[in-house]
Amino acid sequence: MMIAKTESEAYVTQLLEDLGAIGAERGGGITRLLYSESWRRAQSFLAERMEEAGLEVRYDRVGNLYGRLPGKSPEAPVILTGSHVDTVRSGGKYDGAYGIAASLAAVRELKNRYGQPKRTLEVVSFCEEEGSRFPLAYWGSGSVSGAHPLELADTAEDPDGVLLGDAMREAGFGREDQPDPRRRDIAAFIEVHVEQGVILERTGDDIGVVETIAGQRRYIVTLEGEANHAGTTPMSMRLDALAAAAEMMLVLEKAASRAGEPLVATVGRMKTAPNIPNVIPGTVEFTLDIRHLSETLLTGFCEAVLGKFRSIAERRSVGFSIQTALLSRPVPMDPLLTGKLEQICRERGLAYRRMMSGAGHDAQSFSSLCPTAMLFVPSRAGISHSPGEYTAPEHLATGAQVLTEMLHELAYTDA
Template structure:
């Protein structure tokens, strides 16, 4: 695109990101959790925007929103692009939202400049990816790719003991929004009509910025294991219980987390291990903790290495529990395989960057994304743009207009190659 078109598209993109950021719960940054009021208003807003862009709007049973630009060969499978609408608590305005907004602008620009595509193009706003409200992730893309069938919703609870099923039931997903033909429809969820998926996202890391690179061409996404670990001891008086006669759940958990850090450092890159959540009961200064619940997040780009490390850590945890006289319960929460991106699509992205004169690098994503659920089912590609100081999941999350525009240009060219 020429400079004036790029500037106009970039301005529309920035405005759309600001409009989306306004749909947030009170507090710092952007908080838009699955099936909350602000989440519902954001999805309804996007339906209206997509319809205004001339797209056919549909929703499915979990609240994913789709905007379709019909192709001249409707019998051919769809080219899908987009990202997720939910955020973490006190997150930023770019994570997820950038991929949705840029996809909408790209489809609008392609239609305006080149008319109807040969193959159908579709933008998606996935209802959820983060796992911030309920102890599961990829609820939106997981339905499209058949990772979930819906039965998970009944017993999945948030921190207020509201079930996923109950939270979802509060939304009908049939808002009074129409497409250019005056229609809005719903689908059941699972899709087998997708030929390729392309996701544009901020890097959420520091590699592109520190290497002064405009575009990251993602080669693969790491696999993840998430667990909730419950350590149960005996709550007792802090003053009258001798040190050698205690079954201290917190002291046991602390030893486990210390072992986790040491083992992860010894394993070396690209393995990373984190515990970002800790709950102590009864959480009183003069009572020995009787129960501790903590989270584990372990990631690696190689499945075998990831599996071996997790088995080793959990074995050590059972040893610690036995030595300290506490009981241990490990609850698997998430299991995603490492996901390589499609080599042909990655090569096409390289060629686009070269044609556009943009600097790029091949890289692995240490963060999980909706794209990893599509990778086993259809050709999938991811495009990264830099994040300032590598900060994400924070109100300080930022990518410059120039960086966002570069990603939009690459995405638009990629969708042109695939659909026109």
């Protein structure tokens, strides 16, 4: 079976347009941070679309949104598909949102064409994946898998000092009468996503079948020097926290370049204090994001780089501390499900390639819980986390088509 491409294209494109208007900024870009007003409106919008599609709608305690199409065997584990509704600051309209739109399009089409499935199908809009507001990522899918205990909500703060738990309760969640987010009834999780890279566009392939999601380490480094007058403090007597940070960043860049692909390392955010033009920076805080497919190589690189950071701090007599924000191991996708995706592509004459994901995704939260698979569609110029994010409607439709076939096989057949 195959969903009509024009119908899929129109439905997914319109859904993304409507969803993209929620949290849109004047200068371009979309911001939907966890538990913000734009986040609440986006989840409410999706709940309405799920109801229109004839699905049973519910939220769990952390704000994950589900649309359920009950199967003929209610005791059978659930086939789950979807992605995340939150964005980075001033992000694009495809990251995360496309996975929800394609999943809703697929389940809607299957229901309209084939009626009740043998096994229950659910579309999920995870409350959070990006880590853009609070210093943790995958709050939605991690709460489902049990990787993130609910107690974390009482310790994580956003940059304004708001506790995750307080923000969650303000948004209407976190109550004990709401369903526990942890699930043990999922037979498989399938996620479709824009690539966020340039490989598929350059190779001309229609679909990327993900083999492995790279491991990821995130740290917050804090340096304590001494704030002093920029005009009266000799260079030899300075305890400049920003100069120390700059040296560390150059060491990081050189080490990552020497390590070679697929390792990548990034300093994405930095705060200085007192942040005054004529005062030597006394305190600097910066983030560190390091990724690799090999857990052994990732661990070795991180230990070596952080050791060099400590040496720089000691030589400059600057205080050094580090907080671990994320430890994510490389996650292989399920071979059987991956093979099914390949078979669908071959049968439909779609050009595909096996590939890794350098970006983290909700799918990696499920590897310890159930068989998991992931597929990519091309991204123009590989641009992501930016208003310039774009995937052509025909590619959006192709991804939705492959997902529809996959869900049909898993939920409607005896395979």
